[in-house]
Amino acid sequence: MNRLGTFLVAAAAVFAVAVPFFLKPFGIYLISMWAVLTIAAIGLNLTLGYAGQVSMAQGAFVGIGAYTVALLTQADVPYAAAFVAAGLFCFAVGWVLGYPALRVQHHYLAFVTLAFNTLVFLVLRNEEWLTNGIYGINSIARPAFFGWSTGKALDFYFFCLGALTVLSLATWWILRSPWGRAFVALRENPVRALSLGLDTRRYTLIAFAIGSSLAGLAGALYAPLVQYIEPNSFGLGMSFNLLLMVIVGGSGYFFGPFLGALVAVLLPEWMRITEGYYLIVYAMFVMVMMAFCPSGLLGLVERALKAVGRRTPSPILRSEGVGQ
């Protein structure tokens, strides 16, 4: 990572630690939501942005993770164990969802995953014996670790920020390893990848499983953050929203989801002053963005840097910093 990149990341980290001290509880709730959704978007960025596998089911995995944690903690399973279980369960389900991707690609795969999302939604809504149906699950407790209770908004935010840090470092490690290179190869030219000895089948399943397990872990944080979950939160709306975060931030850029989630969480709130019009303004923003910069905000940054004469980094290097 070059100096500018290091500086920007360090400045963002300092900002993320300092900013909640200047915010009211609702503001802290919003940035906690940002941290949680960023984790899910990082997962989708790995599956879609790096490995090129379209998934419209990321919201369903957030739901599966959230319900896993809510049900397990209410059955007196310790939170830490429920958190791990949510990640593992989504890894397994994501692996299975990867199988259709071995047969269909692009928009066909989008439809398959879309159907899966609806399926999960219907299970959450109709299997009342397990999920309590449309009434949802109430009063989900926030965890405590070694005497540190995350019950207050500020404490819970730092818990989310900690989880985001650890999980994004883990993802960074995966993407810089030969696995990351294999994921990009899968996106760019699967036929050639196969002829170079890459077991494309296994890498596709792994990409789905890792992406889904990150969504599951985001769900495991989402449940205690909002403390009340119900099926509607995890319908297609959330999957579209997560997709939007990845695309707006910059699909295939490591820091894309951080930026995309920030836009998707904060912009609607800031635009509440426009009252009923904010969705229209927001939709316009997204359309203009997609028309003029399909590679997202970081794509725009990269174009600007190229214009001032810096060299383009490869996508592998991109995972190391915004300011390459």
Added chain:
Amino acid sequence: MTPVLQVSNLRKSFGGITAVSDVSFEVRDGEILGIIGPNGSGKSTLFNCVLGQLTPSAGEVRVDGKPTTGMRPCDLNRLGVSRTFQLLQVFPQLSVRDNLILAGQEHQGSMYSRLIGAADAGLGAAADQMIEFFRLSHLSEEQAGMLSYGQQKLLDAAMAFMAGPRLVLLDEPAGGVNLTMLGHLRERLQAYHAERKATFVVIEHQMEFVMALCTRVLVLAEGRIIAEGAPQEIRRNPIVIEAYLGH
């Protein structure tokens, strides 16, 4: 001595059309075998059957005596069979160096060690050597998609050699390459062959290229082998001339 590649009675039909019928040949250790033939003679289909991209309708393929018919391309590659493609097949968004590391990484360690180990899978030095060998050093960190067509062809060939393969199948390496670059490519292939005692099979249209590079030539027409021999013999063979010029 067991041949490196042994193809016996290979047949491939698409519906009612037989693209390759009853083809048998061997590739001996260290030779450069050329396969030539007019358009539509079944060269690429034959290649794809040998390499596992297509499943043959009948017949058998053996690599070093081991049956490999119907094996997946990635498993075949890990047995030491490598290939280049007729149309360009590099990874345009990856750097030249990353393209080469990618081409070798699956031959190193296990899935697990590729996750935990070094980012370059321990292939950084080997990739730099290969880049040097194909005289692409000045482009090492460039995105492969930014290279000229001829440079991408060189990279494509370099990628096929990255894992130190037992056998390399080159599908029209000369296609679309200008004469200067073609001479350079041929010279590099010959140098590699001499240095590493590698075994090549080359499908090609460009006769000059085949005659200069290959030690033995097979001629394919309408899915069958119609002639075989040293390049000079093939050039004078009346059957071959007829197949090329038409009836």
